[in-house]
Amino acid sequence: MKIELNITKANMFEWARNYCFVLPAIAIFSVFYIYPFYEIFNLSLHEWNGISPNRVYIGFENFKELMQDEVWWSSLVHAGYITLIALTFQNTLAFALALACDREIKLKKFYRVVFFIPPVLSEVVVGLIWQWILHAGVQGGEQIGLLNRFLDKIGLHHMVNDWLSDPKTALTCIAVVHSWKGFGWGFIILLAGLQTIDKQLYEAARVDGATSWQSFRNVTVPMMVPVILVVVILTVLGSMQVFVLILSMVNQGLVFHTEVPVTRILVAMTGTNRFGYACAMGINFGVVLIMISLLFKIISSRMKQA
Amino acid sequence: MIQCNKYRLYSGAKNFGINVFLLSVAVTCLFPLFWMLRCSFMSLDTIFVDKSLIPPPLVFTNYITAWTKGNFGVYLLNSVIYTASVVVGIVIISSLAAYAFSRLEFPGRNFFFYMFVLALMIPLPGSFVPLVVMMNKIGLANTRIGYILCMINVGLSMSILILKTFFDKMPSDLEDAARIDGCGRLLIWWHVALPLARPAIAVIVIFNSLNVWNEFILAQLLLNDEALMPLQKGVMLFTNTNSVDYPVIMAGLVISVTPIILVYLAMQKHIIKGLTSGTVIGESC
Amino acid sequence: MKKIAHVVCVVIVGVAIFCNITGCVRTPPEKNVVTVWHWMTDRDQAFKELAARYEEQTGIKIKINLYAPSDAFSRKVVASAQAKVLPDIYGILGKKKIFASFIEGGFVVDLTAEFQKDNKQWEKSLFPKALAANRFVEGNVYNTPPGIYGVPIDVTNIQMLYNKKLLAKAGIKHPPKTFAELLAANKALARVGVSGLVSGFGEAWMAECFASNYAFNIMGQEKVFATYRGEVPYTDPDWLKVFTVFKTLTEEGVFARGIVTKGNKYAEQDFALERAAFSFNGSWCVNVYHKMNPNLEYGAMLPPAISTEYPMRIWGYAGSSFVVNNHSVRKDTAIAFLKWLTAAEQQAYLARETKNLPANRRALASVPDVLSDFAEVMDQTTHPSIWPLDESSLVLEKFDKGLQSIIIGEKTPEQIAQEVQEVKEREMAKQKRK
Structure with missing residues (x-):
């Protein structure tokens, strides 16, 4: 009996010391996240224009209205589309580049620096450049936009388009630019992950007579699954919440075809002055993101088992 | 012999392919930077007209104009202070927490970890109102420390997630050895775990430096005085005030991008192989 | 080398901590x-x-x-x-x-x-x-x-601007005063390879402003206000005419390509670089054009009227x-x-x-x-901020987006009128419930 008590006491002491490791993080987090979160949730139950002294309590009305808000759900679909392109196009590119730079290759250092330029550039520059590339206008019979001019020159006149004003291409253009701007992130995280794989594992695989594909399949991929998962989660979060790029490319949007959740939230907050509704959108959006990440979690644990 | 040549040819072709691929991606990345530099050396009369690759008269005055008009001296110092403080803060706080989540035992470990992960998912669009109200109540509004704490919070969740993933992946033999040698957990964290996680910490440093360096919305909300504002506010004001003076805007942007590229240059070196030797422990304990 | 880097780091952190502490000391608000x-x-x-x-x-x-x-x-x-x-x-x-x-x-x-x-x-x-x-x-x-x-x-205030040189190049003697003249001028401009009208319609309020100008011209202030009060539906023939203005200007190629998502900054750039003969922009543009292209020769004009019944009213305000x-x-x-x-x-x-x-x-x-x-x-100006009433912001959002739909040819004026009216009725019902 006495011994047991001692163990618990020791455990308690042990735990207390372990808690000290997470305490600073939890303290900052509580003050700067949990408290505002509580306030936001509270606001989402009110009708409020952001400034008026009277906030009207309306219960879950905002959430009910949100359920029927077609534009809101389509904005989620648009963000999903951008995310899908980012997950496939951007992450494949990032992984391929990280693998290439992990090899003994000329100009390795140069590439490692250069691939990180797009994420560093401000949205202002990216917006300016892509506006110039995708410009739809004509001056003196010649296309102004680089892309259109290029298509014109190589004889593909029928492909010349109003890239950002055409519902069929606007969102794809945004997704491609977003992927271009973002692949550098995946690249360095994956590269850092590749560096932590023990070289001896590759040696062992070579000794066993594995081809480079086999060692990739049996050594690299299994070792990289957790890092890939992090990159996937970060890509999903980054792409679902993209908006500065959209503002700099299509301003307030092309009808409702380029709306994403964050632009809808901003419109509700400062455009139509429905603060409570904007907060409800934020919470709804969070729930959707949590569900998506749970899905990934399940898929990845299945993959691990397989 | 023939076999050998064939192999060489094959791997040569493969290398060539890889190089072409890498180069073409690199060109698309370099192009905007080159374009920025090019524009920053032109004058307003030529920028819309001159289409040559490198414009003949290089105009350096744009940089002087940008520096003085944009009041970059003050802003730059502020940004360095903010970035350094936030990054140091985040690296210490998040690596402590991530190490505990990965290696130490305590009740509610998973609960707290998932709390941080969930925070990544739920954006708080209107949180600026309660945030400003709270900061004023506790007297941290319009202070550097208040802004730094806020920015630490912004990067915390993501850093913990990345670091925990890397700690989980790392073999624990070295730590076990250190423990046997009688190192306390704080010493193990500092002397074993942190050096081993160097690539991941480099990623975190890059990630958060960029984040703090490019931030100005929160800064404008929490800070009032011009003397406390970070660089991006200067850049943004500057782009709006000279909305058409592209050469000067580009010069300002080049100035603002350079430090962060330097940080990346310094950090990416740490994303390297070869942290296997056991000497680390010998030195530390 | 490594040592220097360490020293630099320590100095930066030291300065940071020092500044943080000094930053904490807040000076009391000065009186004067x-x-x-x-x-x-x-x-x-x-x-x-x-x-x-x-x-x-x-x-x-x-x-x-x-x-x-x-x-x-x-x-x-x-x-x-x-x-x-x-x-x-x-x-x-x-x-x-x-x-x-x-x-x-x-x-x-x-x-x-x-x-x-x-x-x-x-x-x-x-x-x-x-x-x-x-x-x-x-x-x-x-x-x-x-x-x-x-x-x-x-x-x-916000008006239309015309490029004098480009108009002269197309043989147009004076800036168009009526809608028919505008269409004719555009045909002449197209013959010499010049685009028509550019504006920052990517910023929704600019398209709304353009539409509002024509609404005042077509039906007069009273009827516009009556619509806002809910007494006249958006499906009224006069409102249909307003929506049709956008359809006509698109079909006749007056609107420059890409206008729907163009930011005003880029629209200003296009006009200053003489890529379009007309622009719809506010008086602040004088400063912008002057900086971009000091040699630009342009003048201001009212949007060409489509009806003679009521005067053209543009937006002007503090x-x-x-x-x-x-x-x-x-x-x-x-x-x-x-x-x-x-x-x-x-x-x-x-x-x-x-x-x-x-x-x-x-x-x-x-x-x-x-x-x-x-x-x-x-x-001759008017503005929502001086009107005794205002339209619900949700209706206006639908209205603005509807204008975009018409320009990209996705929907007809009739469809948009119908859709805007639906939102209007929903908002009115909400008001009544309160």
Whole structure:
């Protein structure tokens, strides 16, 4: 009996010391996240224009209205589309580049620096450049936009388009630019992950007579699954919440075809002055993101088992 | 012999392919930077007209104009202070927490970890109102420390997630050895775990430096005085005030991008192989 | 090398910690300092120069703080209002309803008495149109006590501009006055390879403004207001005509390609680089065009009228206004500064430096040439902020997006009229339930 008590006491002491490791993080987090979160949730139950002294309590009305808000759900679909392109196009590119730079290759250092330029550039520059590339206008019979001019020159006149004003291409253009701007992130995280794989594992695989594909399949991929998962989660979060790029490319949007959740939230907050509704959108959006990440979690644990 | 040549040819072709691929991606990345530099050396009369690759008269005055008009001296110092403080803060706080989540035992470990992960998912669009109200109540509004704490919070969740993933992946033999040698957990964290996680910490440093360096919305909300504002506010004001003076805007942007590229240059070196030797422990304990 | 890096790191962290600590010590608010928050990046330098002059004359220090872009500024003001830390003088952005909420919340001083002092001296010195944006009339829909609550700094109006050289190249003698002339002019321009009209329709309010101009021309003010009150549906033939203007201008190729998502910054660039013959833009453009292309030869004109029944009305209003914080302890000092700022001399300086139309009538003499084109039509202007009522923001959103749909040929004017009317009815039902 006495011994047991001692163990618990020791455990308690042990735990207390372990808690000290997470305490600073939890303290900052509580003050700067949990408290505002509580306030936001509270606001989402009110009708409020952001400034008026009277906030009207309306219960879950905002959430009910949100359920029927077609534009809101389509904005989620648009963000999903951008995310899908980012997950496939951007992450494949990032992984391929990280693998290439992990090899003994000329100009390795140069590439490692250069691939990180797009994420560093401000949205202002990216917006300016892509506006110039995708410009739809004509001056003196010649296309102004680089892309259109290029298509014109190589004889593909029928492909010349109003890239950002055409519902069929606007969102794809945004997704491609977003992927271009973002692949550098995946690249360095994956590269850092590749560096932590023990070289001896590759040696062992070579000794066993594995081809480079086999060692990739049996050594690299299994070792990289957790890092890939992090990159996937970060890509999903980054792409679902993209908006500065959209503002700099299509301003307030092309009808409702380029709306994403964050632009809808901003419109509700400062455009139509429905603060409570904007907060409800934020919470709804969070729930959707949590569900998506749970899905990934399940898929990845299945993959691990397989 | 023939076999050998064939192999060489094959791997040569493969290398060539890889190089072409890498180069073409690199060109698309370099192009905007080159374009920025090019524009920053032109004058307003030529920028819309001159289409040559490198414009003949290089105009350096744009940089002087940008520096003085944009009041970059003050802003730059502020940004360095903010970035350094936030990054140091985040690296210490998040690596402590991530190490505990990965290696130490305590009740509610998973609960707290998932709390941080969930925070990544739920954006708080209107949180600026309660945030400003709270900061004023506790007297941290319009202070550097208040802004730094806020920015630490912004990067915390993501850093913990990345670091925990890397700690989980790392073999624990070295730590076990250190423990046997009688190192306390704080010493193990500092002397074993942190050096081993160097690539991941480099990623975190890059990630958060960029984040703090490019931030100005929160800064404008929490800070009032011009003397406390970070660089991006200067850049943004500057782009709006000279909305058409592209050469000067580009010069300002080049100035603002350079430090962060330097940080990346310094950090990416740490994303390297070869942290296997056991000497680390010998030195530390 | 490594050592140096370490030393540098230690120094940076040391400086950071030092600055943090010193940053914590807050200086108590000084008595003779008036703080101004604004969002006008283009006018910041001029304001600061004027503040310096004011200090020289009176010994009162004016601190001008700029927060931008305007979205960030409104967020700052909204949050600071909740935290009760607004400065002595600030600006309110957004619809008049928001202005009314600020007044209701007790954040704004009623300046009526000040304006009417000494036989309404201050009030009379300013353009009535500029004051109207800050005035709440008897029986307004917001239930705000009547009075003047803000001080206009300048006035703005939005018109069409034409490129003289390009018009001459197409053999067009005078800028089009009627809609038919505009279409004819566009045909002539197309023959010489020149695009028609460019504007920043990517910023929804600009398309809304263009539509509003034609709505006033087609059906007159009373019917527009009746629509907002819900007495006339958006499916009315007159509104259909307004929507059809956009369809016609698209089909005839008057709208430049890519207009729907173009930011005004890029639209201004296109017009300044002579990529389009017409532009729809505000009076601030004089400054922008002057910087981009000093040799640009252009003039201002009203949007070509489509109907002769009612006059064309363009938007014109107080471009920017300041209010005084009701909780400030330096109200009188703040008001005195605003009086000085709107006096003829300072207004003339602002007009010269920033090429904006002054709010003070007497300063008008000193504005540049093209700007006087804008000033001339100030009598023909109107603006939502001076209307006694306003349309629901959700209806307007649908309306603005509908205009885009028409331009990209996705929907017909009839469909859009129907859709906007549906939102209108839903909003009216919501109002009634309250």
